[in-house]
Amino acid sequence: MTSSLLLQLIINGLIVGTLYGVVAMCFVLIYKSTQVVNFAQGEFLLIGAWTCWWLVTSMELPFWFAFPMTFVFMMVFGIVLQMVVLRPLIGEPVISVIMVTIGLSIFFQAVIKSIFGVWAQPFPEIFPVKSVDVFGLAVQPAYLMSLVVSLVIMVAFAWFFKYSRMGLAMRATAFNQQVAQSLGISVKNVFAMAWAISAMVSALAGVVVGMVNGVSSALSFFGIKVFPAVIVGGLDSIVGAIIGGLIIGLLENLAEYADGQFLHLGNLYTVAPFYVLVIILMIKPYGLFGTKTIERV
Amino acid sequence: MAEPAVKPAADEIILSVNNIEVVYDDVILVLRGVSLDVPKGRIVTLLGPNGAGKSTTLKAISGLLGTEDGEVTRGNITFMGEEIANRAPEEIVRRGIFQVMEGRRIIEDMTVTENLRLGAFTRKDGAAAIRNDIEMVFDYFPRLRERVGLAGYLSGGEQQMLAIGRAMMARPKMILLDEPSMGLSPLLVKEVFAIIEKLCRDTGVTILLVEQNARMALKIAEFGYIMESGKIVLDGAKDDLVNNEDVKEFYLGGDKERKSFKNLKSYKRRKRWL
Ligand SMILES: Nc1ncnc2c1ncn2[C@@H]1O[C@H](COP(=O)(O)OP(=O)(O)OP(=O)(O)O)[C@@H](O)[C@H]1O
Numbered sequence A: 001m002t003s004s005l006l007l008q009l010i011i012n013g014l015i016v017g018t019l020y021g022v023v024a025m026c027f028v029l030i031y032k033s034t035q036v037v038n039f040a041q042g043e044f045l046l047i048g049a050w051t052c053w054w055l056v057t058s059m060e061l062p063f064w065f066a067f068p069m070t071f072v073f074m075m076v077f078g079i080v081l082q083m084v085v086l087r088p089l090i091g092e093p094v095i096s097v098i099m100v101t102i103g104l105s106i107f108f109q110a111v112i113k114s115i116f117g118v119w120a121q122p123f124p125e126i127f128p129v130k131s132v133d134v135f136g137l138a139v140q141p142a143y144l145m146s147l148v149v150s151l152v153i154m155v156a157f158a159w160f161f162k163y164s165r166m167g168l169a170m171r172a173t174a175f176n177q178q179v180a181q182s183l184g185i186s187v188k189n190v191f192a193m194a195w196a197i198s199a200m201v202s203a204l205a206g207v208v209v210g211m212v213n214g215v216s217s218a219l220s221f222f223g224i225k226v227f228p229a230v231i232v233g234g235l236d237s238i239v240g241a242i243i244g245g246l247i248i249g250l251l252e253n254l255a256e257y258a259d260g261q262f263l264h265l266g267n268l269y270t271v272a273p274f275y276v277l278v279i280i281l282m283i284k285p286y287g288l289f290g291t292k293t294i295e296r297v
Numbered sequence B: 001m002a003e004p005a006v007k008p009a010a011d012e013i014i015l016s017v018n019n020i021e022v023v024y025d026d027v028i029l030v031l032r033g034v035s036l037d038v039p040k041g042r043i044v045t046l047l048g049p050n051g052a053g054k055s056t057t058l059k060a061i062s063g064l065l066g067t068e069d070g071e072v073t074r075g076n077i078t079f080m081g082e083e084i085a086n087r088a089p090e091e092i093v094r095r096g097i098f099q100v101m102e103g104r105r106i107i108e109d110m111t112v113t114e115n116l117r118l119g120a121f122t123r124k125d126g127a128a129a130i131r132n133d134i135e136m137v138f139d140y141f142p143r144l145r146e147r148v149g150l151a152g153y154l155s156g157g158e159q160q161m162l163a164i165g166r167a168m169m170a171r172p173k174m175i176l177l178d179e180p181s182m183g184l185s186p187l188l189v190k191e192v193f194a195i196i197e198k199l200c201r202d203t204g205v206t207i208l209l210v211e212q213n214a215r216m217a218l219k220i221a222e223f224g225y226i227m228e229s230g231k232i233v234l235d236g237a238k239d240d241l242v243n244n245e246d247v248k249e250f251y252l253g254g255d256k257e258r259k260s261f262k263n264l265k266s267y268k269r270r271k272r273w274l
């Protein structure tokens, strides 16, 4: 019985971990290509989830239509946010930009609360069944969808950065903005694109989590969990972000297991990732996959 | 009935820099009235000691000055008859000028092929044409073909070749080359310069070559400008420069101590390309 509970928790950990990984990737994308530490990443989940919820409940659109519409909205939102708020800050000290993203986070929280209230709202049932059976384990269909969607996004990211013209341009910009400009790349467009992709993909995670837990400000706490994931993986590594996400997802659930079975501390689930963060940073200050610059000898 | 050889007509000047002043950070005046003309399809070299303002001149042309808080505050730069001073670098690349910056500046965490594909960023003529051109670059630089790892692990010479190859990928009308000989062995310098010359001959691309290695530069260039402290102090056709006593002494003379033109006498610009 306890071993099947453990297995269930591990599966949960992996599924939530891939989702953390996806959001962490979005965070890294912005950090790498624009050098902005985006403390409003969690609010992207929030805004995305509420937008989709509103389209489905108030506008009564079918989910399969509302979902892509949320995407389009978030893409535009990301671009506008970059152009209006962040573009004028290019060249300002890092700490100013950080203050602005923290400000944005608080601002979005407040606006969302004033529009949608403070109570969690359930997503209408999207799937006809409550749970599906995977190798004898009960898995919520939303989780399954989350896993599939996360994997698709990861493959899409890999393809985008390896083969597409804009993906290469984004990597070039991350490497050195002046070099990128000398190749004819518009750094402004790359920045806007990074924010657009990041907002869009985070929203997707927001919708998926919202479908499982209901839509509420707690979603932005999901975004905060992403920080340990990102830092464990190394701030500027996309692969590191995914692995960091998986580690955090697993850890949370293992901590819950240990807590429930033996320790009875109560809230290890929430704090464990942060303990691990501290320990990892003590051993590897640049994270597990942080920048190593090539040095020729 | 032999007419005297027709001089290049004015419309053959593809790039014309007229009396530009460049200021960094709103206060540091670096170029103090620089003028130069580059005729289409030729190699022109810009020589001068460290800190003369050669790289600044190239960045003024390519628009990269803006990325370093620099600005053209006087004069103008025309490319194919159109004003391009202080335009965004991406616009200037699209117009057909591509700068290979000093110190190679390839993207170290990408492969050779990815670097080359990025050179073609502004092109719209499709993947097949770009693949073709990658092959063409490999034909010019066969040793790049075998390098499959990250560009950061290439030797200095190979990185320079990659930087030039990446410029070719843009199919530019004009390439600005900033000190391609820097840090290369004499043998490798020869090899790279031979390729630059061949490139100009084969494709008709115009080249403005900045160099400290005057001897090598004047082997492949047809015309040269010499710059000191933000001013052009001398210019002339290759042979005039090679035979000029002062150039011989200060720029071509073995390892004799280098003095400055300015302390010697003040040059008036005697002629330009025309
Ligand atoms: N971004 C910048 N900000 C301020 N001053 C600069 C900047 N770049 C260059 N300078 C100054 O402008 C002058 C000319 O520099 P530039 O790089 O154009 O010289 P150069 O002729 O290319 O020299 P080298 O042969 O050493 O490359 C130097 O005195 C340099 O200190």
Ligand SMILES: [Mg+2]
Binding pocket: B054, B055, B056, B102, B178
């Ligand atoms: Mg220079």
